[in-house]
Amino acid sequence: MFEIGAAHYMSLAAILFIVGAGGVMLRRNALVMFMCIELMLNAVNLTFVAAGREIGNSVGQMSVFFVLVVAAAEVVVGLAIIVAVFHNRRTANVDDFSEMRG
Amino acid sequence: MAESILFYLFGAIALTGAGTVIMARNPVYSALGMMSTLFSFAVFYIAHLAHFVAAVQVIVYAGAVMTLFLFVIMLIGVDRAEVRSEELPTQRRLVWGVLAVVLTTAAVVFNTSTWSWVTYPLAGQLPPVNGTIQNIAADLFTIWVLPFEAISLLLIIASIGAVVLAFFKPRPRKET
Secondary structure (H helix, E strand, C coil), X not given: XXXXXXXXXXXXXXXXXXXXXXXXXXXXXXXXHHXXXXXXXXXXXXXXXXXXXXXXXXXXXXXXXXXXXXXXXHHHHHHHHHHHHHHHHCCCEHHHHCCCCC | CHHHHHHHHHHHHHHHHHHHHHHCCCHHHHHHHHHHHHHHHHHHHHHCCCHHHHHHHHHHHHXXXXXXXXXXXXXXXXXXXXXXXXXXXXXXXXXXXXXXXXXXXXXXXXXXXXXCCCCCCCCCCCCCCCCCHHHHHHHXXXXXXXXXXXXHHHHHHHHHXXXXXXXXXXXXXXXX
């Protein structure tokens, strides 16, 4: 109970990943769905760091660094798309995005 | 002992923040819950001696990314309440069912802890890497230099894409 190991961090990360996945499925606001995707990415980052501590090399932390940069790029493009769609449609609700016709 | 206190305290904060993200009706509350989750993740990274990753987490994620999120929330406007009624009622029940099953499994694994989480011959025997900037950079610019260059290309493409999306407005859509 009081010995904290990789199992504890990975359980927490798994729970947070599930919460994020549930958020993507439940919410209809594009911004909140995007935040839930960020939550899932962070949960996976935590497992990388916890595993990297166990195996005693820097691969875990390096993976987190790369995931972080990819996530930053993803946020920039995704938010730009959301803003562009909002200018076009006046809504951020994904149910109203259901047609591709410009 | 100190690490267990930190783990349970900040784990509770992270779970509360994650719950706020998916439960809050106002997206600003979601962003603030996300921010508290990201800060507690930075604490976990410091507990794993990943100092550089923790600093980057606070600066990039909790700082820049969440500021961008709040900026877009303010730009889009938060006055419109999201309709929470569900056209696919089974989907919501399915999500809660999956969540309950996974939480039960996690609780069982957590209490018995017989499952080997990291299968590696020397798992837990080697000392963890001290993730200072010096140690990280020594690996980043030798072993990982090609992914590093690729990721710089990705960042340039992303920033150009954002500028293009922001500058070139599409024709306003005809109301049908």
